[in-house]
Amino acid sequence: MTFKTKLVLITILPLIAVSVLIGAATYFQARHLIEVETRAVEDRILATKKQEIQNYISLALTSISRIYENEPNGREAAQEQVKEILHNMTFGEDGYFFVYTREGVNLVHPKLGHLVGEKWWDLQDPEGDFVIQSLIEAAEAGGDFHEYVWHKPSTGLVENKLGFAIMLEKWGWMLGTGLYTDDIDREVEIIRADFAASIRQTVFVIFIIALAAIVVTGTLIAGVRFSEQRFADSKLKELTNRIFEIQEQERKRVSTELHDSISQLLVSVRYGIELIHSEAGKVPDLQTQATKCLGILDRAISEVRRISRDLRPSVLDDMGLATALVSLGNEFETHSGIKVTVSAERGNDRLPENAKTALYRVVQECMTNVARHSNATEVDINLSYNSSTLSLTIKDDGVGIQSPLPKAGGLGIRNMRERIETLGGTLRIMKRTKGGTRINVTIPLSTRGLKAA
Known part of the structure; x- marks a missing residue:
């Protein structure tokens, strides 16, 4: 209860x-x-x-x-x-x-x-x-x-x-x-009937008053609950949005540190090892070891750049959401072997940074789920705008999502829903009739400051 x-x-x-x-x-x-x-x-x-x-x-x-x-x-x-x-x-x-x-x-x-x-x-x-x-x-x-x-x-x-x-x-x-004395009995019965009618009327009035009080009390409680629920929901959305903002800021900071500091240090070390490699021609063992170190450093630099890109893709900040989605699709296709088709309409700066980030993270989470669970061979991503609404659709041809879908879903699904709901939008997950999963995201551009002035 x-x-x-x-x-x-x-x-x-x-x-x-x-x-x-x-x-x-x-x-x-x-x-x-x-x-x-x-x-x-x-x-x-x-x-x-x-x-x-x-x-x-x-x-x-x-x-x-x-x-x-x-x-x-x-x-x-x-x-x-x-x-x-x-x-x-x-x-x-x-x-x-x-x-x-x-x-x-x-x-x-x-x-x-x-x-x-x-x-x-x-x-x-x-x-x-x-x-x-x-x-x-x-x-x-x-x-x-x-x-x-x-x-x-x-x-x-x-x-x-x-x-x-x-x-x-x-x-x-x-x-x-x-x-x-039968007339006494009749008169007494009449009196009893009158009193009984009065009792019934009194009890009925009490019942009506009690019912009205219950209805009024229930209405007031429902009103208070509804008001408190709306207030709590708004505060929760603000808190969730703030958490996501802090999370993205921290990711951006870490990504910048990795790219500008760790990556540069690794590149500097590589230059040094290249010098050692070039000077170690008379010592085959040293040259072989330098070659191995260069290979390890190349992989380390590549991994640091991947982690930096996953934490906060610079293309999202530099080129916008549409280009970032295309880049994400190409990278996913390269690593997973799953064909990705991206059709992304440019928003012409109609979206603020938090909305771009939220949508990018939703697509990123969906792609991760496709790679882990779907056994799909093809994924379609479509981003479009009209005068008042942004629509994002992700489809795959895999085995399809579990049916019925749990109400809360997993942690990833819950995070996606919370990100979209903080923007005033909706996220729907459904199983396609021809196989696979379809995710529809709709965000009204006229709310939450999404529509450009």
């Missing part, structure tokens, strides 16, 4: 983690708030219903109290009269009163007439609750509420119901009524 990738992860991951934590905390806190609020709403509605049920019971007791207390025309007649009153007392669509004896026999039920007169002591609702027993127990306790499941007359469905029962002690009757 690269340092830049680590930097991005260090910057982005904490932001993502914080966003996730905030979203999760908001979600769970909101869920808890939903539970608290819905319970509070449910309790308020339930308390209201309880009060309403107690009011209905009070109304029923008020309606029958005189008859229940005085029992006009006897108890049996009074009980029938009370049954009639309670049977006719309904409220709302599903509100009614019911009466059971302590033994669980139904006496009054306006909505479910088939229950009247039957004993329902062991009646259970769908959830297993003994409804009548529980209501009688609540009545015996002095009057209390009991929740159970019962048929709702208006829908015919089984719904939750909150009942309240009291005991008419004198007659042994359990008087009760109740309200269905």
Whole structure:
């Protein structure tokens, strides 16, 4: 993992983690708030219903109290009269009163007439609750509420119901009524749905904000990285160019020293040995040794001149790039036996010294690679100009370069690329379809001060 990738992860991951934590905390806190609020709403509605049920019971007791207390025309007649009153007392669509004896026999039920007169002591609702027993127990306790499941007359469905029962002690009757609570469930579900929608909206807003923050952060990081990369690349190119300049200056200095100093010293020594050779005619052994020394000196002088020329060819400074390339091709053909064809257009001083040197070194490196690796028999070098671009092409008919070419290439290829890139140009290496390797160098003359004023 690269340092830049680590930097991005260090910057982005904490932001993502914080966003996730905030979203999760908001979600769970909101869920808890939903539970608290819905319970509070449910309790308020339930308390209201309880009060309403107690009011209905009070109304029923008020309606029958005189008859229940005085029992006009006897108890049996009074009980029938009370049954009639309670049977006719309904409220709302599903509100009614019911009466059971302590033994669980139904006496009054306006909505479910088939229950009247039957004993329902062991009646259970769908959830297993003994409804009548529980209501009688609540009545015996002095009057209390009991929740159970019962048929709702208006829908015919089984719904939750909150009942309240009291005991008419004198007659042994359990008087009760109740309200269905399915409307509470619906209201609570509506509240839950509203809260859930709010939670989703809040989490979505957090997600959008986090995403926007990540995008902005990523953009800023990318911008900073791009700016730093461009700055680093420019400084690296300046440094590389400076290194090449220093390298060429040092090569030129060494080449000059070899040519003007070492070479001259060797030539002076040769003159002396020639004199010894000419004077040693009467001593055959000395003359033979002098002849050997002259041969060694000639080779040494030739080698010093070759090294001097390789370090910094004087023809490049004296005659220009085109002539230097022709000279390089001729010399390479002489030493390697590989035919070299050079077509070099003169630039008429359109190139500065650093560009000439860079191009010469690229051709020199290419020729070295041809001699070492290509098994070629022919090399073509073409240098041309147009109004804004310099083009250099080196082609050979050898075995071709390795495919695919490594991204960085060898040291020689890397040096060639760096030399050309410092001039704002490009270097492309490709395998020819007919065999061999082709290297294309393109340099814009309008940048890096390449175009003459």
